[in-house]
Amino acid sequence: MDLARTIKYEEELDQQFAERIASEPGGEGIWDCIQCGTCSAICPVSIYMDKTPRRIIGLIRAGFKDEVLSSISPWICTSCYSCTVDCPAKIKITDIMFVVKRMAMQEKSYRRFVIPDIEEEFVKMVRKNGRLTESKMGIKVARKSGIGNLLSMVPLAWKLMRHDRLKLFHTERMTNIDELRTILEAMETGPRVTLPAKPSVVPTGHHQEVTA
Amino acid sequence: MREYLYYPGCSLKGVGGPYEQSLLSAFSKLGVKLTEIADWNCCGATAYMSVDANMAIALAARNLAIAERSDGQDIIAPCSGCYLSLTKAKAMLEQYPELRAKVVGALGQASLRYTGRSNVRHPLEVLMTDIGAKELKKLVTKPLKNLRVVPYYGCAILRPYKAVSDPYAPTVLEEMISLAGATPVDYPYKGRCCGGMLTSGVQTVGLRLAEILLEAAKSAQADVIVTTCPLCHYNLECYQDKLRKSTGKDLGVPVMYFTQMLGLAMGLSEEEVGMNRLLRKPAIAGVTA
Numbered sequence: 001m002d003l004a005r006t007i008k009y010e011e012e013l014d015q016q017f018a019e020r021i022a023s024e025p026g027g028e029g030i031w032d033c034i035q036c037g038t039c040s041a042i043c044p045v046s047i048y049m050d051k052t053p054r055r056i057i058g059l060i061r062a063g064f065k066d067e068v069l070s071s072i073s074p075w076i077c078t079s080c081y082s083c084t085v086d087c088p089a090k091i092k093i094t095d096i097m098f099v100v101k102r103m104a105m106q107e108k109s110y111r112r113f114v115i116p117d118i119e120e121e122f123v124k125m126v127r128k129n130g131r132l133t134e135s136k137m138g139i140k141v142a143r144k145s146g147i148g149n150l151l152s153m154v155p156l157a158w159k160l161m162r163h164d165r166l167k168l169f170h171t172e173r174m175t176n177i178d179e180l181r182t183i184l185e186a187m188e189t190g191p192r193v194t195l196p197a198k199p200s201v202v203p204t205g206h207h208q209e210v211t212a
Numbered sequence: 213m214r215e216y217l218y219y220p221g222c223s224l225k226g227v228g229g230p231y232e233q234s235l236l237s238a239f240s241k242l243g244v245k246l247t248e249i250a251d252w253n254c255c256g257a258t259a260y261m262s263v264d265a266n267m268a269i270a271l272a273a274r275n276l277a278i279a280e281r282s283d284g285q286d287i288i289a290p291c292s293g294c295y296l297s298l299t300k301a302k303a304m305l306e307q308y309p310e311l312r313a314k315v316v317g318a319l320g321q322a323s324l325r326y327t328g329r330s331n332v333r334h335p336l337e338v339l340m341t342d343i344g345a346k347e348l349k350k351l352v353t354k355p356l357k358n359l360r361v362v363p364y365y366g367c368a369i370l371r372p373y374k375a376v377s378d379p380y381a382p383t384v385l386e387e388m389i390s391l392a393g394a395t396p397v398d399y400p401y402k403g404r405c406c407g408g409m410l411t412s413g414v415q416t417v418g419l420r421l422a423e424i425l426l427e428a429a430k431s432a433q434a435d436v437i438v439t440t441c442p443l444c445h446y447n448l449e450c451y452q453d454k455l456r457k458s459t460g461k462d463l464g465v466p467v468m469y470f471t472q473m474l475g476l477a478m479g480l481s482e483e484e485v486g487m488n489r490l491l492r493k494p495a496i497a498g499v500t501a
Binding site for chain 1: 321
């Protein structure tokens with residue numbers, strides 16, 4: 001019988017993880033969380049998440065990097081900002097979800113499924129044309145979510161075409177795409193923007209063993 | 213004559229076509245000039261922010277920088293998603309000097325100057341603040357009597373920047389419905405998420421969110437849902453058939469833009485406000501079924 005250890009040793013945690021999150025614009029409030037759970041309660045999709053927003057924040061602070069970066073929760077977040085306006089500690093929880101998504105993408109540790117794929121396709125299309133063509137994006141999304149889904153979208157696409165809201169062979173693009181590329185390339189060169197480090201309250205973890 | 217810059221965004225040039233059409237017709241009827249921002253680019257939406265924050269902000273900021281070449285007119289961004297992306301970029305450039313330095317430098321490479329002087333506004337707020345309910349009411353020639361309307365705000369114009377109305381108990385859309393002669397229905401979910409991008413990616417979740425909103429509109433015996441955002445409009449309007457099949461419930465409710473409602477009340481024709489481009493038309497006198 002193969003038994004897996006469900007407990008992590010403290011040294012397996014990433015003690016720098018929370019600091020990295022805090023150094024990203026929007027992530028600076030991470031140490032202010034009082035674990036009240038208001039975010040998870042107000043979130044319209046927390047019931048579908050593998051880890052609730054409150055738990056995500058707790059895990060970040062405790063250093064459970066792998067568990068957070070492989071969670072589907074940030075990808076399920078629709079960025080409705082309900083948690084952000086309701087948080088009594090004024091933490092930008094939606095922005096923290098964005099930070100987690102970006103880190104997961106950079107480290108390629110996110111779970112492969114349709115949402116991260118859509119985000120990547122979106123970025124590709126905008127870099128190419130400067131704008132989004134909804135019909136083409138729709139086809140890409142439907143293809144990625146399975147042939148059944150693609151076929152189920154056909155009647156809707158047809159209806160939208162008949163109502164002059166969808167053009168099949170039209171591509172929405174800006175004229176001076178080179179200008180946009182110059183700007184984006186300038187953003188890619190040089191160091192990434194991080195916030196100046198500020199003294200943080202490091203949690204006093206005396207536990208030898210911790211669970212996610 | 214009042215003048216504004218107009219940032220359409222990708223949706224208003226596509227599935228949100230009736231929004232653009234009715235917005236332009238209504239503003240023209242009001243004698244307000246809208247000038248489309250020259251060679252605008254995508255606002256970045258939420259997708260770009262999930263991949264690269266710095267580039268997402270630069271993308272939005274290019275539009276703001278181009279707008280600054282004008283005489284300081286405010287930018288009208290009708291798509292709530294665009295409204296939020298542009299507002300957020302401006303707020304972040306204000307709050308984080310490190311980010312601002314980098315973005316200003318990158319825009320400089322393209323000979324664009326960013327100072328942060330352009331204001332980003334949603335047309336609902338512009339209509340109700342700059343023109344005002346009193347003035348608008350004077351122009352209502354065809355009040356939409358006995359029409360029960362759901363005021364649906366969605367997320368992005370309420371949160372997190374609270375620019376359009378009180379994020380907890382907004383009333384500005386109800387005021388517009390009333391001045392158009394219709395009846396706003398009491399709707400508990402007026403600021404609840406429509407499903408956002410999940411309706412196309414993870415339909416079990418996205419469509420459930422849309423279902424909750426449609427069911428509440430049905431039980432409030434609404435004749436129509438009025439939206440302020442092309443994504444909300446799409447999510448609420450376009451999956452009704454699919455939801456009927458998967459849930460067995462009749463969730464059919466017409467969904468239209470607030471600019472269409474206002475336009476009709478001001479005497480614009482059905483064609484002028486793009487009513488024929490809706491998949492399901494509301495029962496309004498003068499609008500063909």
